Amino acid sequence: MSSTALPGEPQGKHQSRKATASGWIGSALEYYDFFIYATAAALIFPQIFFPKGDPQIAIIASLATYGVGYVARPIGAIMLGHWGDTHGRKHVLIVCMFLMGFSTVAVGLLPTYDQVGLWAPALLVLMRLIQGFAVAGEISGASSMILEHAPFGRRGFFASFTLQGVQAGQIMAAAVFLPLAHYMPKDDFNSWGWRIPFLLSFLVIVAGYVIRREVSETPAFAEVDQSGKLPKAPVIQAVTESWRDMLRVLCCSLMNVIPVVATIFGAAYAVQPGYGINFEKDLYLWIPVMGNIVAVIVIPFVGNLSDKVGRRLPIIVGALGSGLLSFGYLYAISIHNVPLAIVMSLLMWGVVYQGYNAVFPSFYPEMFPTRTRVSGMAISQNIGTAITALLPALFVAVAPPGATNIPLLIGSITLAICAIAAVSAYTARETFRVQMKDLGKADAVPVPQPEYDRLREEAMDAGRVRHATA
DSSP states (O other), X not given: OOOOOOTTSOOSOXXXXXXXXXXXXXXHHHHHHHHHHHHHHHHTHHHHSSOSSOHHHHHHHHHXXXXXXXXXXXXXXHHHXXXXXXXXXXXXXXXXXXXXXHHHHHHTTOOOHHHHTTHHHHHHHHHHHHHHHHHTTHHHHHHHHHHHHSOTTOHHHHHHHHHHHHHHHHHHHHHHHHHHHHHSOHHHIIIIITHHHHHTTHHHHHHHHHHHTTSOOOHHHHHHHHHTOOOXXXXXXXXXXXXXXXXXXXXXXXXXXXXXXXXXXXXXXXXXXXXXXXXXXXXXXXXXXXXXXXXXXXXXXXXXXXXXXXXXXXXXXXXXXXXXXXXXXXHHHHTTOHHHHHHHHIIIIIIITHHHHTTHHHHTGGGSOGGXXXXXXXXXXXXXXXXXXXXXXXXXXXXOTTOSOHHHHHHHHHHHHHHHHHHHHHHSOOOTTSOGGGTTOTTOOOOOHHHHHHHHHHHHHHHXXXXXHO
C-alpha cells in the first residue's frame, strides 16, 4: 500500500499485507515453540524430568515449570518493550525469534532425571525462562507493527492476524505430537520421540529471519523517530502517562485462564493416571487442535466485526461467554464423553473466546501512543499472563487427583477471572474510530461515524482492487 492521504494518519510507505504476513508467520512459528513445551509439560515431562514417587507432585512440578516461562515474561517485556520503542518494531521481533528458537532446540537436547538427577529439571527451568523472556515481546511487537501499517478503519481486521498466527502455531505444535504419539511405540516416544518437535524448531530461526527482514519499519514509528521524540525511558514514560490503561490491559490479560483450562489443566485432567479419566494422549490432543482450527477461521471475522462495532463489545461477550462454557468443557472431560468434550471445546475455545482473542491485538496497542506502545502493552499484558501462569499448578493443588466436583470448582474460578476481564474492558475508552496520531490521548475525538464508515469502505475497496490485480 502506498502512502495514505488521510490527515491525522502517518504518511509514508504502508506495507499492510507484508507486515500482516510477517506477523502471522512469525507468531505461528514462535508460538509453535512455546506450545510444544506446554503440551510436553502436561503429557510427557512429569514422567521423565521429575522423581517418580508421587504422581501428584510430578504433575504439579511439571506444570510449575510451564508457569516459570510466564514469570520471565515481565522482565522480557521491560527489556524488549524498551528495545521496540527505541530501536523499532522490526528489530525487536527478530531478537525475539532468535532467542525463542535457540532455547527451544536446547530443550530437545536436555538429559532426563534418570540421567542427571536434579540437573534435569534445573536445566528445563532455565530454558523455559529464556522462552518466556523471548515471547514477551512477540505479541506486542507484532501487533504494533501490523496496527501501524494498517489502513484506518481496518486496524482490527489486520491486527487480528497476529492471533490467528498464534492459533496456527498451536495447531502445528499439537499436529507434530499427534503422529508421534499415535504411531511410535510408547517407550520410544517417552524416551526420545518427544524430542523431535523441539529439534525441528531450528527451522524457526532460519524461516523467521528470512520473513521478518523483508518488512520496513512502520510509518508511525519512523515519524516519531525523525521528530526526535523517541523516549529514552519508554517504560517509565508508559507507567507515568498511561498507568490506568496498563492496569486495564493487565486485568483483561487474565483471560489467558481460558487457554490454561483448555490446553494445560484440561490435558493433565484428561490424561494423567492420577485423575483416573484415562483419555488416550493422542485422542485428547485432537480436542484443542479442532478448537484451534475453528479459531483460525473465526478470528478474521471477529477482527473485522470489531472495526464495525468497536473493540469493547466483542471482548466483554467473549470473556463472559467462554467463562460460562468452561463448566461444560470440564464436565465433558470428567464423564469421559469425547463427543461432548469436542463440542464444548469448539464453542468455548474455538468460537466464543475469540471475541477477546481476535480483538485484543488492536484493543491493547490502541490504548497507547506510538512512542510507548510496545512497552505499555508488553509490560501490562505479560504481568497479567504471568499471574495466570500460576493457575495450572493452583488448579491441581485445589483439585488434586481424587478430588470431587472438579468441573464446578475450576469452572467457578475461571468464570470469576473472566468477569474481572470483562469489567476492565467495559471501563476502557473506545478507540476503533480514533486516528493513529491521537491514540493514547484521553481526550481524543473519534472520527464521526458516517465519515469513518466512508473511509473504511474506501480502504476495503482499495484492498479488493489490489487483490484483484495481484
